[in-house]
Amino acid sequence: xxxxxxxxxxxxxxxERSRRRSAQVRVPLTRERIxxxxxxxxxxxxxxxxxxxxxxxxxxxxxxxxxxHVAGKNDLFQLxxxxxxxxxxxxxxxxERWQEQVKDFARFGRARLLEHxxxxxxxxxxxxxxxxxxxxxERMMALFRxxxxxxxxxxxxxxxxxxxIDGFAYAEAMWEERRRNTDVGSxxxxxxxxxxxxxxxxxxxxxxxxxxxxxxxEETNDERFEVGLDIIVRGLASYIEPKDA
Amino acid sequence: xxxxxxxxxxxxxxxERSRRRSAQVRVPLTRERIxxxxxxxxxxxxxxxxxxxxxxxxxxxxxxxxxxHVAGKNDLFQLxxxxxxxxxxxxxxxxERWQEQVKDFARFGRARLLEHxxxxxxxxxxxxxxxxxxxxxERMMALFRxxxxxxxxxxxxxxxxxxxIDGFAYAEAMWEERRRNTDVGSxxxxxxxxxxxxxxxxxxxxxxxxxxxxxxxEETNDERFEVGLDIIVRGLASYIEPKDA
DNA sequence: CCAGGGGGCAGAACAGTGTTCAGCAGAAGC
DNA sequence: GCTTCTGCTGAACACTGTTCTGCCCCCTGG
Numbered sequence: 001x002x003x004x005x006x007x008x009x010x011x012x013x014x015x016e017r018s019r020r021r022s023a024q025v026r027v028p029l030t031r032e033r034i035x036x037x038x039x040x041x042x043x044x045x046x047x048x049x050x051x052x053x054x055x056x057x058x059x060x061x062x063x064x065x066x067x068x069h070v071a072g073k074n075d076l077f078q079l080x081x082x083x084x085x086x087x088x089x090x091x092x093x094x095x096e097r098w099q100e101q102v103k104d105f106a107r108f109g110r111a112r113l114l115e116h117x118x119x120x121x122x123x124x125x126x127x128x129x130x131x132x133x134x135x136x137x138e139r140m141m142a143l144f145r146x147x148x149x150x151x152x153x154x155x156x157x158x159x160x161x162x163x164x165i166d167g168f169a170y171a172e173a174m175w176e177e178r179r180r181n182t183d184v185g186s187x188x189x190x191x192x193x194x195x196x197x198x199x200x201x202x203x204x205x206x207x208x209x210x211x212x213x214x215x216x217x218e219e220t221n222d223e224r225f226e227v228g229l230d231i232i233v234r235g236l237a238s239y240i241e242p243k244d245a
Numbered sequence: 246x247x248x249x250x251x252x253x254x255x256x257x258x259x260x261e262r263s264r265r266r267s268a269q270v271r272v273p274l275t276r277e278r279i280x281x282x283x284x285x286x287x288x289x290x291x292x293x294x295x296x297x298x299x300x301x302x303x304x305x306x307x308x309x310x311x312x313x314h315v316a317g318k319n320d321l322f323q324l325x326x327x328x329x330x331x332x333x334x335x336x337x338x339x340x341e342r343w344q345e346q347v348k349d350f351a352r353f354g355r356a357r358l359l360e361h362x363x364x365x366x367x368x369x370x371x372x373x374x375x376x377x378x379x380x381x382x383e384r385m386m387a388l389f390r391x392x393x394x395x396x397x398x399x400x401x402x403x404x405x406x407x408x409x410i411d412g413f414a415y416a417e418a419m420w421e422e423r424r425r426n427t428d429v430g431s432x433x434x435x436x437x438x439x440x441x442x443x444x445x446x447x448x449x450x451x452x453x454x455x456x457x458x459x460x461x462x463e464e465t466n467d468e469r470f471e472v473g474l475d476i477i478v479r480g481l482a483s484y485i486e487p488k489d490a
Numbered sequence: 491c492c493a494g495g496g497g498g499c500a501g502a503a504c505a506g507t508g509t510t511c512a513g514c515a516g517a518a519g520c
Numbered sequence: 521g522c523t524t525c526t527g528c529t530g531a532a533c534a535c536t537g538t539t540c541t542g543c544c545c546c547c548t549g550g
Binding site (some may be wrong): 122125127134135137138141142144151152153154155156157159160163164166167168170174175178201205206207208209211214216217219224225227228230231232233234235236237238239 | 269353370372380382383386387389390396397398399400401402404405409411412413416420423446450451452453454456457460461464469473475476477478479480481482484485490
C-alpha cells in the first residue's frame with residue numbers, strides 16, 4: 001500500500017545527512033520497535049518472506065543493528081508471541097460458567113492469532129511456559145480445577161486446548177496461503193473448486209466423504225471451530241461427577 | 246556414525262570414472278530414492294538441516310538433478326508425508342468398538358510421526374486431502390458415522406483428531422529439540438530441571454500451576470497423550486444418543 | 491569549552507539456502 | 521555408425537541468518 005517511502009530508498013546525500021540526523025529526533029532502536037516492524041512485515045509479506053533483512057529495512061537500519069537488541073530470529077519470534085498474549089487478562093474463574101469461559105478463552109486465542117497473517121505458524125513453534133505468560137496459564141488451570149476437573153485431566157486440558165487453537169489457526173493460515181498461491185479470487189470461489197473436486201469422486205468408493213463434503217466446506221471456519229470447541233468441552237465435562245443427582 | 250563415505254567425498258579420478266560408471270549399475274534416480282534419502286537426512290540432521298543439497302549429497306548427485314523428479318522442496322515434503330501414511334490400512338469400522346478404534350487410529354498416527362525425527366513439523370504443514378490419502382480419510386469418516394455421530398460432528402472430528410495428533414507430536418519434537426540444544430543429557434535430567442523451575446515459583450501467585458506441575462512433567466508423553474485422547478473420545482461419545490434407555 | 495571513551499550502528503563477509511539454466515555425456519533407436 | 525534424446529553436471533542468481541571490524545556520534549569528565 002504505502003510502501004513508497006521504504007521501497008527504493010535512495011540514500012540521503014552527505015550534506016543532508018547531518019541535517020536529517022539532527023532534524024529527526026533519531027528515535028532509538030528498541031526491542032519494542034523491532035517487534036512492531038516485524039509484525040508490519042509479517043502482515044504485508046507473510047511468514048516466508050519475514051526475514052531479518054526485511055525487518056531491518058522496515059526500520060531503515062542495517063541488519064546487524066538488530067542483533068544488538070535481539071538474540072536472533074528465534075528470539076524475535078518469541079517476543080512476537082509474547083506481545084500477542086501478554087496483555088491477555090483472563091477472567092476470574094466462575095465455576096458456574098466454566099464451559100463458556102473455556103470457550104471464550106479459546107475464541108480469544110484464535111482471534112488474536114488471526115489478527116496477524118501466518119501468526120499461528122510462529123505461535124506453534126513457541127512453548128507456552130514463558131515466565132511472562134505464566135499468569136495466564138495459572139488462570140487457565142484455576143479455571144479447570146475450579147470446575148472440578150481431576151488433576152490429570154486439568155493438566156492435559158491446557159495442552160489440548162492450546163494445541164487445538166494453534167493447530168486450527170495454523171490450518172486456516174495454510175488454506176489461506178494455498179488460496180493465495182492458486183490465484184483464486186475469493187474464498188467462495190475456492191470453496192466451490194474444492195467442493196467440485198470432492199463431488200467428482202466415485203460415489204461407491206467414497207460415500208462418507210461425499211456425504212460430509214458439504215459439512216466440511218460449506219460451513220465457515222467459525223462454525224467448524226465452534227464444533228471442535230464443543231467436542232472438547234463436552235469431553236472435559238464428562239469428568240465432572242454431578243453434584244446433585 | 247558411519248558418515249565416512251559421505252562426508253569428505255573426494256571426486257573419483259577421471260581414469261576411474263568410466264570404470265565406475267560401467268561397474269556400478271548406475272541405479273537411476275527416482276522419486277522413491279529421493280524420498281528415502283530425504284528421510285535418511287532428516288533422521289540424521291533434523292528438520293533445520295534438511296536441505297535439497299544435503300539430500301543430493303546423500304545420493305551422490307548434483308542438486309539440480311533432484312529437480313527433474315521433484316517439483317521443489319514443498320513437493321518433496323508432500324511425498325514424504327504420503328510415504329508415511331499411504332500404507333496405512335485402517336480397520337473395518339466396528340460400531341461396537343468405535344472408541345477403541347478411534348484411539349488406535351490416533352496412536353498409530355502418532356507412532357508413525359515419531360518414527361522420524363521432526364516429522365511432525367513436516368506433517369503439520371501438509372493438507373490431509375491428497376488423492377492418495379482419501380481412502381484413509383474415507384475410512385475414518387466411516388468410523389465416525391458408523392458410530393452414530395451427527396454429520397457436523399463427524400466432519401469436525403477428523404480435523405480435530407489430526408490436529409491433536411500433529412500438534413502433540415509437534416510439541417514433542419519441540420521439547421526434544423530444546424533438550425538437544427540445552428546439552429542436557431537425559432530426559433529425566435531435563436524433567437528435573439523443568440520441575441525445579443516450576444517448584445521455585447511463588448506459591449501464593451501460582452498455586453494451581455504448582456499443584457499440577459507434577460502431573461505435567463512427571464507423566465510420560467504416552468500417558469499425557471492417552472488423557473488427551475480420552476477427552477476427545479468422551480466428547481464425541483456425548484453426541485451419541487443411547488439406543489436403549 | 492574541549493578531549494576522550496563507549497555504545498550503537500553500518501558495511502562487509504561467511505556459510506549456507508531454494509531454484510534455474512545452458513551444456514554435456516551416455517544410452518537408445520535407426 | 522550416426523543421431524537423437526534423456527538425465528545429469530556445474531555454475532549462477534538472489535536470497536537467508538549470523539558475526540565481525542570499524543566508525544561515528546553522543547555523553548561524560550576535566
